Amino acid sequence: MEFSKMFSKFCEWHDGFKKGVLAKETIERYMQARRDICGVLLIGQHLAIEPSVVTRGSLRVAHAYQIEFGFPSGVVASTTHDISTSGLSAPVPEPPPVGSVITMRLMIGGGAAIVGRCQVVKITPTQESIRMGVAFEGMPAEAREKIETAVCDVIVTKLRSALHARQVRLS
Secondary structure: OOHHHHHHHHHHHHHHHHHOOOOHHHHHHHHHHHHHHHHHHHHHHHHOOOOOOOOOOOOOEEOOOEEEEEEOOEEEEEEOOEEOOOEEEEEEOOOOOOOOEEEEEEEEOOOEEEEEEEEEEEEEEOOOOEEEEEEEEOOOHHHHHHHHHHHHHHHHHHHHHHHHHHHHHHO
């Protein structure tokens, strides 16, 4: 099967999975396709990283979700810069020190909120603000699944855009 057909099928399965209407006999195939696509994209992310840098263990996508952090000084609202099933980064005005454990409330599409704890693992000054990287702590499987589905939403959007552009070029 050519890639465009496989990607189109994956997009259809993802839609059905999110709506809860994907046939039970197809769910296993969808989940395997999801693991495969995320795995291939993760390899691509590793290829783009300098050789001396430690590579990530989970696929990270750039997308803005609303998030609130519970800093020692109070609640700080932000939007994610990128997200994965293991953590995220977001711009903040004054982050707590690396190693700090803080609370978070992440809003992922459809009003679903993921509340939990995360540890500050990286602080990167940028021209506009400071980007804080956090790793999720004790994330329940259900919350991890919601985040993984949100990551796949971004992938499906990009796949559909690429497939549409390819169809336009071929027309």
